[in-house]
Amino acid sequence: MGSKGVNKKETVSLHSICAVDLFCGAGGLTHGLEKSGIAVNLGIDIDPACKYPYSANNNASFLLKSVDDVEASELLGAYNGSRLKLLAGCAPCQTFSSYNQKADSSDKRWWLLLQFSRLIRETEPELVTMENVPGLMDQDVFKEFVADLKARGYHVDYQVVNCAEYGLPQQRNRLVLLASQLGSIKLLSPKEFKKKTKTVKEAIGKLPSIEAGAIDSKDPLHQSSSLSKTNYQRILVSTPGGTWRDWPEELVADCHKKKSGKTYRSVYGRMRWNEPAPTITTQFFGFGNGRFGHPEQNRAISLREGAILQSFPKKYKFTAPGEPISKKVLGRLIGNAVPVQLGELIGKSILKHVTEYNLSVCDEV
Structure with missing residues (x-):
């Protein structure tokens, strides 16, 4: 041996x-x-x-x-x-x-x-x-x-x-x-290990504000997915830690109104500033894929924010300069990472x- x-x-x-x-x-x-x-x-x-x-x-x-x-x-x-x-x-x-x-x-x-x-x-x-x-x-x-x-x-x-x-x-x-x-x-x-617990706000609270579908001019990875008109209305009435159960009836998806859909409470939610984020999955960049709404801004978290919540350094490079950014590809790499x-x-x-x-x-x- x-x-x-x-x-x-x-x-x-x-x-x-x-x-x-x-x-x-x-x-x-x-x-x-x-x-x-x-x-x-x-x-x-x-x-x-x-x-x-x-x-x-x-x-x-x-x-x-x-x-x-x-x-x-x-x-x-x-x-x-x-x-x-x-x-x-x-x-x-x-x-x-x-x-x-x-x-x-x-x-x-x-x-x-x-x-x-x-x-x-x-x-x-x-x-x-x-x-x-x-x-x-x-x-x-x-x-x-x-x-x-x-x-x-x-x-x-x-x-x-x-x-x-x-x-x-x-x-x-x-x-x-x-x-x-x-x-x-x-x-x-x-x-x-001597590391203090860390909240969402401590991790990503100082990143520049961006709108849904926008890209930060200084960091191409700090970009968020666009929202449909309905999902934009949904995120407006979403609160940190809340779920779709808190929405007006007209905004609730038909699938959630069914008996089989009432158990899916961990989608369409905002993160809380003063707690750690929920588990980052490969679909974290989509508002409807989990509790991935930004605590304050009306959008899902950006690719960079997801990477930071996975404890990648803020300057970690995921794509070569000038290379097109695919949210699906980078979402997979970031969400699957150790x-x-x-x-x-x-x-x-x-x-x-x-x-x-x-x-x-x-x-x-």
């Missing part, structure tokens, strides 16, 4: 950790790991739209390739002989999401986690991390993933994390797994683990 190459009489430098990010997307996890102090040498994704934002904002190389076709030699080459190898990733999670009521084991994405397992077996990284939706935890494919790690000698810890407790300005529950060949490992607690702050939490947890391992080794020498 990979840990046999670590001389326990030597102090392992934190800078000797090198990571590869599978299913890297636009770079949220990579950016957070880099922010924590962990070097990431390679990000891999099958989506060509990820290449520019990943490469423009991070120090890692980008490989456009399906994980099905990735070979161990490509990862080992990226690790470049590093003392400690970290394999990180978030397999596409829509299959296991509570928003997806139709997916089953016939969905090819269901088995991407097993490709993750294959690459762990073939490259033997000392450290592994995975982030996904909580629903994955109940699936046999996840249980098989964990069992395979343990069978190979990894210490495994996983838990569902409310990211808002770690300072993300968003209510987002995620499954986070950490595994190590070095010894027991666990995620930092909110107290150890929040940068969660990536930083994972990175700092790994660094603390390695530091404690070094201290225990020094005590034994």
Whole structure:
């Protein structure tokens, strides 16, 4: 196994950790790991739209390739002989999401986690991390993933994390797994991470005001979707934290008047300034797709605001200069991303683990 190459009489430098990010997307996890102090040498994704934002904002190389076709030699080459190898990733999670009521084991994405397992077996990284939706935890494919790690000698810890407790300005529950060949490992607690809770107002309250359908002159990503005449009337009568149930009868959609539609209360709402945002999905730029109305301005939140609520830096580049902006494409990249702050939490947890391992080794020498 990979840990046999670590001389326990030597102090392992934190800078000797090198990571590869599978299913890297636009770079949220990579950016957070880099922010924590962990070097990431390679990000891999099958989506060509990820290449520019990943490469423009991070120090890692980008490989456009399906994980099905990735070979161990490509990862080992990226690790470049590093003392400690970290394999990180978030397999596409829509299959296991509570928003997806139709997916089953016939969905090819269901088995991407097993490709993750294959690459762990073939490259033997000392450290592994995975982030996904909580629903994955109940699936046999996840249980098989964990069992395979343990069978190979990894210490495994996983838990569902409310990211808002770690300072993300968003209510987002995620499954986070950490595994190590070095010894027991666990995620930092909110107290150890030392980040204060953050509200929508603290995150996006100072961005320039724009109207529905408008684009900020200094930041093309700070643009909002236009509203139909009916939806404009709806947002005028919407209050922060409210729902369509608060509207006059004539503005309520026909589908919501039906018995089957009365349970869908989490659409057509405004965010509250003094709370974290609701979970940012791939459709966050549309007023009717969730509680994505701006707390004060009569529009849905902009692409930039969604990215900031996902803890991407305000200057994070998602499209090349002069390239047309597709709300659908960027909504997917931003909504599917691992929040940068969660990536930083994972990175700092790994660094603390390695530091404690070094201290225990020094005590034994």
